[in-house]
Amino acid sequence: MLMAWNTGELPLHAGVLPPFLYAKGIHNQWIINEALSSDFRFVFDVSGAISSFYANELGHWPNQFVKGSDFEDAKNKSWEYMANSHLGSLYGSLYFRGANFSSKLVKLVKCDGHYHFFDTAENVASPYRDYGSLSLWKGRILRSRREKKWKKCVEGIKSMDKNMDCSFKESFDISTPVVLPLSLEALLSTVVGKDRTIMLAIAGNSYRDMLLSWVCRLRQLQISNFVICALDDEVYQFSVLQGLPVFKDAFAPSDISFNDCHFGTKCFQRVTKVKSRIVLQILKMGYNILLSDVDVYWFYNPLPLVGSFGPGVFVAQSDEYNETGPINMPRRLNSGFYFAHSDKITIAAMEKVVLHASVSDLSEQPSFYDVMCGEGGANRLGDDKCLEPETNLTVHFLDRNLFPNGAYQGLWEKENVKEACNMKGCIILHNNWISGRKKKLERQLSSGLFEYDVSTRMCLHRWHKTK
Helix, strand or coil: CCCCCCCCCCCCCCCCCCCCCCCCCCCHHHHHHHHHCCCCCEEECHHCCCCCCCCCCCHHHCCCCCCCCCCCCCHHHHHHHHHHHHHHHCCCCCHHHHHHHHHCCEEEEEEEEEEEEECCCCEEEEHHCCHHHHHHHHHCCCHHHHHHHHHHHHHHHHHHHHHHCCCCCHHCCCCCCCCCCCCCHHHHHHHHCCCCCCEEEECCCHHHHHHHHHHHHHHCCCCCEEEEEEECCCHHEEEEHCCCEEEEECCCCCCHHHHCCCCCHHHHHHHHHHHHHHHHHHHHHHEEEEEEECCEECCCCCCHCCCCCCCCEEEEEECCCCCCCCCCCCCCCCEEEEECCHHHHHHHHHHHHHHHCCCCCCCHHHHHHHHHCCCCHCCCEEECCCCCCCCEEEEEEEECCCCCCHHHHHHHHHCCHHHHHHHHHCCEECCCCCCHHHHHHHHHHHCCCCCCEEEEEEECCCCCCCC
């Protein structure tokens, strides 16, 4: 199928374009339906006017609607086709209309040596030379005075419509949940960077919009080596349909309320323990991990700095709010942003953290500090380090001027948060030290540090090059 349209001030259609997977079905039909429904342009079918074509690599063209073909068999098995089916049913009106376009589209055909527009549904024709605009065409329809002369041509066109009389609704497959046919190892291998480092975010459905803002920001920074661990089916399905590299944690708690899962709640305590367990699993697979909560805004790519400390060093954000004094005080290690090397020392220390958290009534964050820095800070080194004695792992607390938490210097309360952070040279800014998901979201939206348009389900575009 080939489509062409003129440019101008009006868009092609009034709908929101879904993130269809390329050449996996539904897309072309969805576009035509939305263009017809929006009525911004005169939409017509020129198939009957084609005199010849060159079938270059025709065998590689997607054709999901050819009955009995190999493509039909592929459609029934393809997760990509199912994903596009779900998207086509969720966006626009194609799924609800469910009609064949051939009965709706006016056709440009050549009959008796002349080009004409034919509306087979209304049984009317108009010479091509009389077509000037959509409104003019509607006003200059020629009724069936030449019916005898055009009868044979019209019957042929109607016969073609009848042969293609099927509902596109039958082509949708939305009964089966969409699942990526990839193991975790296969998924990681497709996105991993050259230094075998993975950026990891873990989120449930209530933080879906913040997750997408985080993803959009990484894309602006041209960072592609990230994966998402979904804590529930809802955010997993949504991420798949958005074309994101996502996997589902099979052991995530299921009997919790993600709408009320914020810091300090029992839900939060249980969910955070998933993070360290997933990180340990990926570290054992040989990948370095930069874990980031989705409420961490990235001004720049932090990997060059956090990855520069080398093996045997665990690098983490400090949650200390006092502007002076040590930043490695008891339980001031923030487990929402850290970098871990895939080495024996780090893996051994992470195993201790996971074990400690599994029997704790608190979240995983205190377990990180108590294991790596000792209870009460017994293993502190200077003002910004710790040394875990059994594994000999060094813990380095990041400079808060570059990696500020949500309480440091009142940055979130500044009139222009972005400008204040740029002046300090911030690499990231954590949106923590605030109670409740709603307040957290409102603060990030009002600051302008939100990169996702919820209404269109698209990343916000900034027409300048991000360095």
